[in-house]
Amino acid sequence: MSMTTLPLVFINLGGEMLYILDQRLRAQKTAEDNTQKVMNDIIATMFNKAFMEELLKPQDVYSHRALRTVLTRLAHASIMRLNQASMDRLYELMVMAFKYQLLLCPRPRDLLLISYNHIDAIREFVRNTPSVLNQVDETHRKIIEVYTPLSDGELQLLRQTLLIFLQDMHVRVSFFLKDKVQNPNGRFVLSTTGPVPHGTEVPGLIRVFSRSGREIKRLEFPTEGNYTSSIRVGSFELFGDRVIRFGTNMYSATPPEETHTSKNYSQKTNSEPNPLAKEELNLLARLMGRMEILNQNNDSEIGFRVSLFSTEQEEKDIVASGRSGDPSFEVINIQATQDTQVNKELARIAGEFTKEVEEPEPPDGPSNKGEDLLTMMDELV
Amino acid sequence: MTFHAKVELSLWLQRTRDDLKMYHKEKSIQIKSSASALYNNLSVLRIAPRNLTYFSVVHANMVNMVSASWDGLNYSHRQLQSKEPNVTTSSSLIMQAAWCVLPYREILVLTSQKGIQMYESDGSIMVYWHALDTPETPTAQAVFARGIAAVRDKYICVGISSGSVLVFDVPSKGSNITLSEVLEEHKESITDMASECSGSLECIADLVSADDSGNLSVWKSGEDFQLLNKIPGFDMSCSSVKLWKGTVVAGYGTGQIRLYEAITGIIHAEINAHARWIYSLDIAPFSGLLLSAAEDSLVRVWHLTVTPETNSVEIVHMYNECVTDTQICGAKFCDGDGYAFAVTGYDLSEIIRYTQA
Numbered sequence: 001m002s003m004t005t006l007p008l009v010f011i012n013l014g015g016e017m018l019y020i021l022d023q024r025l026r027a028q029k030t031a032e033d034n035t036q037k038v039m040n041d042i043i044a045t046m047f048n049k050a051f052m053e054e055l056l057k058p059q060d061v062y063s064h065r066a067l068r069t070v071l072t073r074l075a076h077a078s079i080m081r082l083n084q085a086s087m088d089r090l091y092e093l094m095v096m097a098f099k100y101q102l103l104l105c106p107r108p109r110d111l112l113l114i115s116y117n118h119i120d121a122i123r124e125f126v127r128n129t130p131s132v133l134n135q136v137d138e139t140h141r142k143i144i145e146v147y148t149p150l151s152d153g154e155l156q157l158l159r160q161t162l163l164i165f166l167q168d169m170h171v172r173v174s175f176f177l178k179d180k181v182q183n184p185n186g187r188f189v190l191s192t193t194g195p196v197p198h199g200t201e202v203p204g205l206i207r208v209f210s211r212s213g214r215e216i217k218r219l220e221f222p223t224e225g226n227y228t229s230s231i232r233v234g235s236f237e238l239f240g241d242r243v244i245r246f247g248t249n250m251y252s253a254t255p256p257e258e259t260h261t262s263k264n265y266s267q268k269t270n271s272e273p274n275p276l277a278k279e280e281l282n283l284l285a286r287l288m289g290r291m292e293i294l295n296q297n298n299d300s301e302i303g304f305r306v307s308l309f310s311t312e313q314e315e316k317d318i319v320a321s322g323r324s325g326d327p328s329f330e331v332i333n334i335q336a337t338q339d340t341q342v343n344k345e346l347a348r349i350a351g352e353f354t355k356e357v358e359e360p361e362p363p364d365g366p367s368n369k370g371e372d373l374l375t376m377m378d379e380l381v
Numbered sequence: 382m383t384f385h386a387k388v389e390l391s392l393w394l395q396r397t398r399d400d401l402k403m404y405h406k407e408k409s410i411q412i413k414s415s416a417s418a419l420y421n422n423l424s425v426l427r428i429a430p431r432n433l434t435y436f437s438v439v440h441a442n443m444v445n446m447v448s449a450s451w452d453g454l455n456y457s458h459r460q461l462q463s464k465e466p467n468v469t470t471s472s473s474l475i476m477q478a479a480w481c482v483l484p485y486r487e488i489l490v491l492t493s494q495k496g497i498q499m500y501e502s503d504g505s506i507m508v509y510w511h512a513l514d515t516p517e518t519p520t521a522q523a524v525f526a527r528g529i530a531a532v533r534d535k536y537i538c539v540g541i542s543s544g545s546v547l548v549f550d551v552p553s554k555g556s557n558i559t560l561s562e563v564l565e566e567h568k569e570s571i572t573d574m575a576s577e578c579s580g581s582l583e584c585i586a587d588l589v590s591a592d593d594s595g596n597l598s599v600w601k602s603g604e605d606f607q608l609l610n611k612i613p614g615f616d617m618s619c620s621s622v623k624l625w626k627g628t629v630v631a632g633y634g635t636g637q638i639r640l641y642e643a644i645t646g647i648i649h650a651e652i653n654a655h656a657r658w659i660y661s662l663d664i665a666p667f668s669g670l671l672l673s674a675a676e677d678s679l680v681r682v683w684h685l686t687v688t689p690e691t692n693s694v695e696i697v698h699m700y701n702e703c704v705t706d707t708q709i710c711g712a713k714f715c716d717g718d719g720y721a722f723a724v725t726g727y728d729l730s731e732i733i734r735y736t737q738a
Contacts, residue, residue, distance in 0.1 A: 001474045001494060003519050058519040103708065103727075106657075108634075152634055153570065153593030153618035156658065157523060163418040164441050164474065167728060183706065187728065190678050190706045192656070199617070200636045201653040203677075206696060208650045221698035224679065227656050 015118030423711025540571025665719030
């Protein structure tokens with residue numbers, strides 16, 4: 001299967017994560033400075049040159065566990081701390097949004113436009129921080145360079161690889177349910193109306209040719225769909241109108257309560273048969289570079305609490321519905337704390353990411369790095 | 382009443398009277414895990430002497446096999462895993478699984494990122510394993526095998542991501558299967574392959590191979606396979622292909638189906654069949670019914686008439702079935718007349734079946 005999925009995975013999932021964090025921080029009326037700092041820190045880490053280079057190396061897509069670990073690290077590059085359960089819920093939301101985009105994307109090539117929508121929005125978030133903005137632009141150029149030459153067949157293979165990765169995930173998202181893009185069983189609605197993708201003809205016509213290639217007959221057949229001609233194609237350049245809406249910030253206009261997720265408990269979860277393979281750990285270790293997990297003890301709870309997914313009133317409502325026996329909704333509470341000591345340490349590390357330093361290989365071999373990472377992950381879980 | 386008039390009347394009646402629909406939904410078969418989004422992700426083997434039909438559906442690194450008795454009372458399941466050297470449990474993804482019907486035996490072929498596995502038809506014993514050349518460090522170009530066809534009496538042909546087609550020589554029994562030839566014609570990844578399925582010995586062309594740029598190659602089998610013709614694509618992937626009575630039926634990512642005369646490459650017809658990428662085509666060789674299925678949730682049934690004497694081909698639309706909210710990835714007739722067909726969809730853990738009333 002495709003070996004070049006990871007950069008798109010991170011841009012799209014990371015993008016969704018940023019949309020959610022941005023919306024929640026604003027909903028909580030967090031100070032503008034703090035919001036900006038959180039966004040800058042995460043984006044700077046995500047678009048760090050070394051990080052991106054690692055992602056661009058041909059490799060299989062990560063397991064869910066590995067991906068979640070890396071995304072948690074990304075979120076923790078900011079001044080927020082998310083507990084494991086909250087991170088899991090955030091991950092589900094990001095993943096379901098990405099699955100929705102992948103599934104409904106009209107042509108495989110449109111996956112690039114979806115990615116560029118995310119990058120465009122990310123650019124907006126950091127428009128006042130030139131150094132990070134520059135990183136985003138550079139990464140965008142690299143992505144264009146790598147993915148533009150791929151054929152439609154190769155892009156479909158990439159999409160199929162990601163669809164396999166997202167298979168069997170049917171977490172219900174209240175935002176999607178309300179908009180009727182997701183059914184109560186967690187499956188997305190596939191419409192049989194609307195414009196056909198660019199390059200496809202509206203179904204319904206049979207053309208018959210003579211042996212010399214001249215069209216001699218036209219027949220129509222009933223199609224059971226209601227399709228119209230394709231609309232104009234979006235821009236694949238650094239800047240431009242992407243035309244398709246998938247990948248844009250769907251949370252910016254929504255009220256805070258619509259980012260609930262609920263598990264359908266009757267479905268079986270996609271469990272990994274093996275723990276992370278050594279190889280995967282090595283990849284992760286390289287990816288994270290010098291980034292160490294800080295502050296395992298979240299004792300010092302000074303600073304702002306961010307309840308990412310419900311306001312107080314909704315919590316009461318949800319608890320009420322819980323008592324009435326509806327097991328299908330969980331209260332999702334994402335708590336973030338600010339710690340001044342952590343702040344300083346993070347500022348130092350964030351500083352390291354903006355420099356391009358070729359540090360010598362530490363004396364530890366890859367297997368030791370792997371074990372360190374395992375320990376770190378155990379502490380997380 | 383002309384044939385066309387009959388079809389028109391039938392279609393009109395179908396729209397107005399449910400009991401006159403050409404096909405009706407039957408009880409689905411549950412499978413152990415959901416179908417993956419892969420081209421041609423359903424294979425069917427009818428075993429008339431035992432009143433059984435086998436189905437196989439790929440899920441990531443596994444194949445779900447179901448054996449269904451015709452009375453609908455007995456179902457038995459088996460799961461086959463992908464294989465790779467030096468590893469007990471392989472996570473390598475399977476691209477396709479298909480039964481190859483040869484005169485004396487039926488072989489179940491699995492193609493994956495690591496190689497090609499061949500089993501006795503019930504999946505009980507692996508009779509052959511061919512490892513693909515995989516580079517030490519992964520390259521951007523993906524490596525996998527995809528595209529499976531049984532050709533004439535003794536060949537099984539399998540396509541590779543590089544564009545090569547491997548030709549295996551299969552004895553009438555046992556595991557002495559050998560790689561007989563490698564056909565290097567395609568430059569893009571093979572997507573699907575099909576052999577002449579009419580049973581007619583008069584057809585010169587035995588095999589057609591399709592690739593990611595839509596190029597089709599038409600072959601004659603033998604000790605050395607001979608390239609008879611190349612039909613150029615238009616830079617659009619041909620995801621599914623069939624060969625019947627010397628006519629190539631090709632389904633594309635644009636949702637179009639094209640009919641070509643295999644030997645000459647002359648185009649007979651072009652159908653704007655689907656609004657999304659076509660994932661599966663099948664032909665019922667005794668009746669000429671054609672099945673097409675795509676990501677647009679639609680399965681369509683057509684009727685193909687090929688008259689070799691006049692070199693003419695006719696295609697008529699017969700039936701539509703919308704599988705709600707499903708991106709279809711496999712659709713096959715369950716018998717040579719097209720009396721019944723089965724469908725799989727991405728993320729669905731069932732095989733949906735339809736039969737003529």
